[in-house]
Amino acid sequence: MANLTMHEREAAFGIKWKDFDPADKYDENWSKFREALGKVDGWYKKSDGKWLVGDNVTFVDLAIGGWIRYLSLALEKEEWEDLRTWNDGRWGRMVEELEKHLL
DSSP states (O other): OHHHHHHHHHHHHTSOGGGGSOHHHHHHHHHHHHHHHHHHHHHHHTSSSSBTTBSSOOHHHHHHHHHHHHHHHHSOHHHHHHHTTHHHHHHHHHHHHHHHHHO
């Protein structure tokens, strides 16, 4: 799935996938992305449940979860395996939980 997504983007934009995020900025951008997800994780930590407002899934949970699910397919396997463990594994668990209930 990830290759299909990358090939579609390369064809649509006329540049190679890796040129979307130049190699010399990769580590910096990956670190910024991890920091940004850390802020989102902070929102979830304020909840008494596993979702933003407790144990009930909201539209925002679906939007964030859908985006994270897309990344699970679009990123290279090693990148996803890294990301899914961030914030005590929140992002991997989120995808698994949404897949269990929605797919």
